[in-house]
Amino acid sequence: MPGSCSTVLVFCTSFLILQACLLIYKMEPKKEVVSKLKNEPVKITFELSRELQTTSPDCLRYYNILFRRMLQKMDLDQIGRNYYNKNKKTEFNEYRLEIWPGYVTSILPYETGLTLCADVSHKLLRMETAYDLISHTREKARGEDAKEKILRKLVGSSVLTKYNNRTYRVDDIIWEMSPSSTFTKSDGSEISFVDYYKERYGTVVTTLNQPLLITKGKWKKSRQDTPHQPIMLVPELCHLTGLTDDMRKDSRMMGDLSTHTRMDPDRRQHKLLTFMDSLRKNNAVQKELRDWNLELEEGFLSLSGRTLQDVRIRQGRRVFDNHKADWSRNTREVPLLRAVSLDHWLIVYTKGNYETALTLQQNLQRVTPRMGITVRNAKLLEAADTVQSYIRTLEKHASQKTQMVLCLLPTDNKEIYDGIKRYLCINYPIPSQCVLKRTLDRPKTPVTIATKIALQMNCKLGGALWKVDIGVRGDSVGFSSFHPSLAEFLMVYFSPNRWFSECIIQQSGQELVKGLTTCLYTALKLWCEQNSSPPHSVIVYRDGVGDGQLQALIDQEVKQMETYLENAYRGQKVRLTFIVVKKRINTRFFIEKDGGRLNNPSPGTVIDLKVTRTEWYDFFIVSQSVREGTGTVTPTHYNVIHDTLYLSPDAVQGLTYRLCHMYYNFSVSFFFFFLLQFGSVYLLISDS
Known part of the structure; x- marks a missing residue:
């Protein structure tokens, strides 16, 4: 593809560390052991079923469980999926906030072998409980409806219960109950909330005249037939998390927090090296690794990347190249495209x-x-x-x-x-x-x-600011989906200035779009009204899908679109390419400069070797620029899961990077202009 890449760079990713493979011990085909249960002998028979490869999903699941156990041995506390060190927390007493440092980890097989991906994470807690918020709001209400104000402040917020390090979403407040109220345990006995917390966690509830918080919790699909009982929480034991709108308006406070949490490549590398050093010096962790014949290799993974050429921006009659993915100065005092x-x-x-x-x-x-x-x-x-x-x-x-x-x-x-x-x-x-x-x-x-x-x-008003040559002739149509409540709202975009929307009813939290054929029919109908012939190809960029949903996505959405395109235009084959986009990833890439310093890669950097999956057609693109000293750039991961258009890697990567320049809210290159704002599907229809 002309102009697809211009230079070759050597990169060092800060969080990809090779891990030695687990050796499979030789085991007898059948082995019997005897144990005791309540002084009664119990005979257990182990029979070898099959040997698992190190890349097997069952093995990978166990590797991650094993590594989480190592993090627990380092006295890190699990909150959600990540682990944090509350003993090294940083307190901001002036703002009544504290930040716990922690790590995000995952073990996955890449082209180089079994790899540990780790990143630095932070958990922000307020030195304020839900009961403190209730008390302060009551004091300030002064005869007004205090309950209504408390509900507005608490419902929808997240709280952390330190006695079990779990986070909950507050869904309601029950004013008629208090910590003195009783509930029925699983064994059928009655116990008060006060006695339960003292007996189970050794925690004393001091205020008895406070209401209780209600959270619906997460209900697993496997337990759908089980009655869903809400969880009651004592406000005094619930620490507030996150920032309020008033806090976000405090520029001084936000500056102090960002100085602590926003890390440039060198500082991020130092934190991760410290983490790895702690793993190696912890005797309990090393014993666990030796018991399973595992070993962590030293250093980070080095690899090569490519830099795509700058994208040309067309505004009015002017054409200019963007510099460092920012063309805001070039667009000033220039007539708009429309x-x-x-x-x-x-x-x-x-x-x-x-x-x-x-x-x-x-x-x-x-x-x-x-x-x-x-x-x-x-x-x-x-x-x-x-x-x-x-x-x-x-x-x-x-x-x-x-x-x-x-x-x-x-x-x-x-x-x-x-x-x-x-x-x-x-x-x-x-x-x-x-x-x-x-x-x-x-x-x-x-x-x-x-x-x-x-x-x-x-x-x-339907105007257009600028455009780029995306390398594909013809107009484009875009699908975007997001789901407020139970509705999947899809917006279909034409060229840069025309669109229509369509709403499909979905189950709450459902990511896969079951009514996609209806939307595709409407989009193609509008296309044919604008053009005398059906499109040659359809390219879909799909966001909001996890790795575990890829096969379901192929079986459902891709199959829906393929079937419809085959039946709608029997005389002409409409080719389909389906690309999954992931923005919220933990992988980071750094470029090593002279003197050993690490910097952020340049916009347009493509990585498609070593840290990609052997069974996938995937790649990373760094599409935005970060000013020096303001943080670490976040790449975007793309995975081509279906392609009958047979696009070359250069063509897919070049097209994707060009589309990153079409988000009109910013005259800079971003993750992906469409997905950044709306979040789920972008559909490009081409006549060639």
Whole structure:
């Protein structure tokens, strides 16, 4: 493929460590042993069934169990799937926060052999219990409905119970019960919550007049026939996790936290080397390894990678190469690819913000001419800071001619934002743009802020900012799916500025889309309306699927699409390529510079050797840039699970990297523009 790669680099991944294979001990075909159970002899017969390869799923499952046991021997506590060292926690007393350092580990077979992938992780806890939050909220309520405020703050949040290091999601609060209330144990006996925690965990509950929290917990599919009993939690024993919205607004606090948790390549390497050194010096861990004839090799895995050539950006009549995956400077004061004039629009503001709304309009009119956009004066309307007031104002003044509604919000009240969006998406469909007043008050130049707002508004009106040559002729259609509650919401995108949406009912938490044929039918119907002939090929980028679901994905979604394409166009074969995308991975890649220092790889770096699976057609791409000292770049993993288009690796990798440049919210290369925002399926239909 022309221009697919330009240089060859040598990389060192910071978390791939070779592990020696487990030797299979010779065993007699049949062996009998005798044990005792309640002083009665019990004879157990072991019979050799088959020998497992080291890459067998059963062996891999055991390797990971064994390694987790080693982490426990290092006095690390398991929280969720990861392990943390609470003895080395860092306390931020000023913010009443503490951070536990930890590690993410997994053992998998790659081309180089059995490999341990490890990464640094952090668990953030607040020095505040759920009961503290309940007490403070009650004190501040001052006669108002305290229970309602407590519910809004607690329900949906996650808490950690330190007596068993488990996290729970708070689903409700039961005010009628307290720690003195009783429940029935599995043996049928009654016991109070106070006595249970003292007897089971040695934990004393000191406050008896507190309500109980309810969590539904996770219910395994294998236990669907078992009655689902909710779990009751004592607020005093539940430590709050994560950050509140108010905490996130504190720039000083967020800066202090990021300094501690955000690590550049050198610092991340040092943390992992310390981790490996601790494994080697721990006698209990070494004994466990020797007992199973296992050995950890020293050092990290080194490999080679390639760097794809810069992608050319086309905006208006200008064509330019992006530098370090950032072309924001090149796009300034250049006409957009497709500009939409704004003739009939509304600006809704709250009391005391008229001057701010007027200034914003003037700044928009100042920056848009060089983009090729004409912005006429808006109708400025005042509303109270309530959902009802915003809706009444829109009902009175919005019309069929209204192209855009810009709402100037004094605070980031989610209820007001959701109410405005719901009304303007469902009841009276009009594109909308919500802007926080504090955004306009930032020390940045008003022109810069107005430029970003103008770009977003142009996209919502059907405009286009720029385009790239993706190497495939023809328009494109995109599927995106996400599932609020029980609905799978699929949006189908045409070219850069036309789309439609479709909703499919799914089970809660279900990732595989069963109604995909319906959406594909609609997409191809619209394609044929725009083109006189059916497409030559369909390329699907699919996100939100774990490794264990790949076969199910092939059997269900891929089979659905293949069957439909075969039956719909019997006279012409429509080829299908299906690519699974994974963004949330723990693999990291570093490039070694002169002097031994590690840096982040350049954007466009492709790794398709050694750390890929022998049975897969997969590769990694580093598609974004990270400024020096601000952290470690995260690659994206792509796996081609079905391909009747027979694309070469260079063609797939080049196409994928080009599509990373089409996320209009940022003039930088990102993971994958479509998946970053919406999350599940991108469908590219090509006529060649």
